[in-house]
Amino acid sequence: MIDVLIIGGGNAALCAALMAREAGASVMLLEASPKVWRGGNSQHTRNLRCMHDAPQDVLIDAYPEEEYWQDLLKVTGGITDEKLARIAIRASSTCRDWMRSHGVHFQPPLSGALHVARTNAFFMGGGKALVNAYFRSAERLGVEIRYNTQVTDIELKDGKFIAAHIGAHEVDGQAVAAQRIEARACVLAAGGFESNREWLREAWGQNERGEWPSDNFLIRGTRFNTGILLRRMLDHGADGIGDPTQAHMVAIDARAPLYDGGICTRIDCVSLGVVVNRDGERFYDEGEDFWPKRYAIWGRLVAGQPGQQAYSIIDQQAIGRFMPPVFPGTRANTLEDLARQLQLPQAAFVKTVEDYNQACHVGTFDHTALDDCHTRGLTPAKTHWARPLVQPPFYAYPLKPGVTFTYLGLATDETAAVHFNGEPSPNLFVAGEMMAGNVLGKGYTAGIGMAIGTAFGRIAGVQAAASVGYGPSSTISESRHATV
Amino acid sequence: MQLFDPKASGELIPVLNLDETEVQRQLAICNSCRYCEGFCAVFPAMTRRLEFGQADIHYLANLCHNCGACLHACQYAAPHEFAINIPKAMAKVRLDTYAEYAWPKALGTLYQRNGLTLAVATAAGLTLFLCLMLLVMGNLFTAMPGGNFYGIFPHNTLALMFGPVFGFAVLALTLGVRRFWRDVSPASASLGLKTSAALEATSSVARLKYLDGGHGEGCNNSDDAFTLWRRRFHHLTFYGFLLCFAATGVATLYHFVLHWSAPYPVFSLPVMLGIVGGLGLLVGPAGLLWLNLRRHPDQGDEQQKPMDRGFIALLLLISASGLALLALRETSGLGLALAIHLGLVMAFFLTMPYSKFAHGIFRSAALLKYAIEKRQPNPINAASD
Numbered sequence: 131m132i133d134v135l136i137i138g139g140g141n142a143a144l145c146a147a148l149m150a151r152e153a154g155a156s157v158m159l160l161e162a163s164p165k166v167w168r169g170g171n172s173q174h175t176r177n178l179r180c181m182h183d184a185p186q187d188v189l190i191d192a193y194p195e196e197e198y199w200q201d202l203l204k205v206t207g208g209i210t211d212e213k214l215a216r217i218a219i220r221a222s223s224t225c226r227d228w229m230r231s232h233g234v235h236f237q238p239p240l241s242g243a244l245h246v247a248r249t250n251a252f253f254m255g256g257g258k259a260l261v262n263a264y265f266r267s268a269e270r271l272g273v274e275i276r277y278n279t280q281v282t283d284i285e286l287k288d289g290k291f292i293a294a295h296i297g298a299h300e301v302d303g304q305a306v307a308a309q310r311i312e313a314r315a316c317v318l319a320a321g322g323f324e325s326n327r328e329w330l331r332e333a334w335g336q337n338e339r340g341e342w343p344s345d346n347f348l349i350r351g352t353r354f355n356t357g358i359l360l361r362r363m364l365d366h367g368a369d370g371i372g373d374p375t376q377a378h379m380v381a382i383d384a385r386a387p388l389y390d391g392g393i394c395t396r397i398d399c400v401s402l403g404v405v406v407n408r409d410g411e412r413f414y415d416e417g418e419d420f421w422p423k424r425y426a427i428w429g430r431l432v433a434g435q436p437g438q439q440a441y442s443i444i445d446q447q448a449i450g451r452f453m454p455p456v457f458p459g460t461r462a463n464t465l466e467d468l469a470r471q472l473q474l475p476q477a478a479f480v481k482t483v484e485d486y487n488q489a490c491h492v493g494t495f496d497h498t499a500l501d502d503c504h505t506r507g508l509t510p511a512k513t514h515w516a517r518p519l520v521q522p523p524f525y526a527y528p529l530k531p532g533v534t535f536t537y538l539g540l541a542t543d544e545t546a547a548v549h550f551n552g553e554p555s556p557n558l559f560v561a562g563e564m565m566a567g568n569v570l571g572k573g574y575t576a577g578i579g580m581a582i583g584t585a586f587g588r589i590a591g592v593q594a595a596a597s598v599g600y601g602p603s604s605t606i607s608e609s610r611h612a613t614v
Numbered sequence: 615m616q617l618f619d620p621k622a623s624g625e626l627i628p629v630l631n632l633d634e635t636e637v638q639r640q641l642a643i644c645n646s647c648r649y650c651e652g653f654c655a656v657f658p659a660m661t662r663r664l665e666f667g668q669a670d671i672h673y674l675a676n677l678c679h680n681c682g683a684c685l686h687a688c689q690y691a692a693p694h695e696f697a698i699n700i701p702k703a704m705a706k707v708r709l710d711t712y713a714e715y716a717w718p719k720a721l722g723t724l725y726q727r728n729g730l731t732l733a734v735a736t737a738a739g740l741t742l743f744l745c746l747m748l749l750v751m752g753n754l755f756t757a758m759p760g761g762n763f764y765g766i767f768p769h770n771t772l773a774l775m776f777g778p779v780f781g782f783a784v785l786a787l788t789l790g791v792r793r794f795w796r797d798v799s800p801a802s803a804s805l806g807l808k809t810s811a812a813l814e815a816t817s818s819v820a821r822l823k824y825l826d827g828g829h830g831e832g833c834n835n836s837d838d839a840f841t842l843w844r845r846r847f848h849h850l851t852f853y854g855f856l857l858c859f860a861a862t863g864v865a866t867l868y869h870f871v872l873h874w875s876a877p878y879p880v881f882s883l884p885v886m887l888g889i890v891g892g893l894g895l896l897v898g899p900a901g902l903l904w905l906n907l908r909r910h911p912d913q914g915d916e917q918q919k920p921m922d923r924g925f926i927a928l929l930l931l932i933s934a935s936g937l938a939l940l941a942l943r944e945t946s947g948l949g950l951a952l953a954i955h956l957g958l959v960m961a962f963f964l965t966m967p968y969s970k971f972a973h974g975i976f977r978s979a980a981l982l983k984y985a986i987e988k989r990q991p992n993p994i995n996a997a998s999d
Binding site: 238253255 | 650652658683
């Protein structure tokens, strides 16, 4: 019988598989996707938020534990577990040598991402390169990997993992019979449910306009995160954590693909212009703060608008001052023409822009600082970078909410154990998005998902191996986790 | 989405051909992602631009070394609907540029069926020298005392045959790359900047910097694993070629300056250079061919494999026949070995401006442009993402 069964194929699953295998356990990893789509949401990631007390290779200055913790506290509004958060934070300061030993390369921050040069270590080539490196290492170490293998149920006995069930399915037109795979321990790292349209609909419900807002959500990540395993575990009575409507949600280009749009679909010019809804009206302060600090609230803002759509409008003055968007903008020489092309109510749209233009109080424009250009007597106000939109051509980019991942997960502790009625399972563990909600109840800060996934993936792997007699016992202390 | 229909955007910018339009489409996606910035020079060069005109596309296509790293790391590679494959898109444009910048332009069409071009040139070269051998000696199996092949074809005859062909090849390549350089129009720069840029470009060429993967573990070949063997075999080929060239150069000096005629003893400088270079030119292309046969089918342009393999095979045959000539020069095999070697070398020189050989010239020019522009201020000021 296999010692440790890993369910999932992203960063956390791979970290768990590698650690369990390094501890001496035999390991099998089940990835729901075919090989070409392997890696879950990790294939779209690009960096790891790292604690460090002094400059480290690609990281400049210092990012001490306390500052990291305060950042996390701020973005989550306190919906976090300090003990688990600090485990993840401390682990992020020491895990990179281990990552490198499995073929991950780091590089200085990408152009356009200098604001995280101090805090985040970038993967050379991005998350898919990391996933490739981990899979190669896992194969070399003898981890058995099965693709196209979606686990549909978990067999438990008194909170103990017995076997994973894989329903009958088809692969490339070939029928594959249902299977039952037994193992002595198991790690669940199969992601959230963001690609489960029905579950999203259930969570978001119907709004006062009779719309089902989630029907208009695009999914920035993998199409394979359908939450089947998460739902089964909750049905089996595993302790859950988090709110199903909490998700990392960004305003992205409405023309993005339904799944796997990843990083490039973001629209970075919001703070340089105005955003209107389909009625041609503004609805929020576009210049509240730097865009990297605000982009994650705009997903929800757009989700609250009629039809879950909006348009970011800029003029020629903004060109070259933001990361180039993936799709060309709608271009027009007059506001009227722009409204016509966007099929917005022309009079309302032109009035919105003209009211805004008149309210602009231009000081010294500086898109690299919180400048003194703001509106006066306008609701909602624009508090920075407020310059009249007067220089044609005008450009518009359509926005829709884009879900990166969901926060609903399984409750856990410092051993990454799945809990039933507050009691830890002796041989069932959880890592990655399926438990990130313990640390990140809401909000987000760049690179934190990979930090949690790496820390708890590695802990889950060590604990799973230990639970079947490889390596240290499962009563391992917290401090030892952080330095494994 | 309509946006991904290459024909649609082609209507907007009619000057681009389909291959160039495809590069333009892909770079718009890459430029908003940028995950691959650490691999090579192409992506840092890309981030200095918001739009990609024909000159930018030609420049970036020739800057791309087809290392494959960005394809295997790409979250948008097929089966993703964005279907990003930069190595392939760049390879297609690169071939177009070789043809377009060929001089005289009409001969650029030789790139369309380049495997055939090389085969015909090889056949012609072999036929020529085999016939000449029969004409001069009456048979193909002629031994000469002391392996004196100038006894068959006098030195000046060979110089008169190869000199003009080589001279033409150099002229054609020079005129081609000059037009390329003018089109990609590097901004004016100070002499000091140009000097340090030239040093860096030379180093990038000599070390094959951009086959190191950005992390030193090498490029990709058959899968997502990295290998240094493509770089090593290319080094053997490149430096083997240079040593063979040096052997010929030294022998020419011996002949005209020292009036010391071939054949030279084995332990003389020209022969030693030729042996070492020949061995490099034997092992290098053999390795490149072996790797090429195992190359991941998505890397680069499958349709260019006849050109690549034909060129590699010609180099391999030249070194093998050259070493065979050395081994057989004291026997009756001399005549045949000499005719074959000279025929192959002639084919190589004839096709130099119209074969894979051109890649080194155009890539060096692109590397020089890159070294110059990276020393200049970035025209784009995108504050953050």
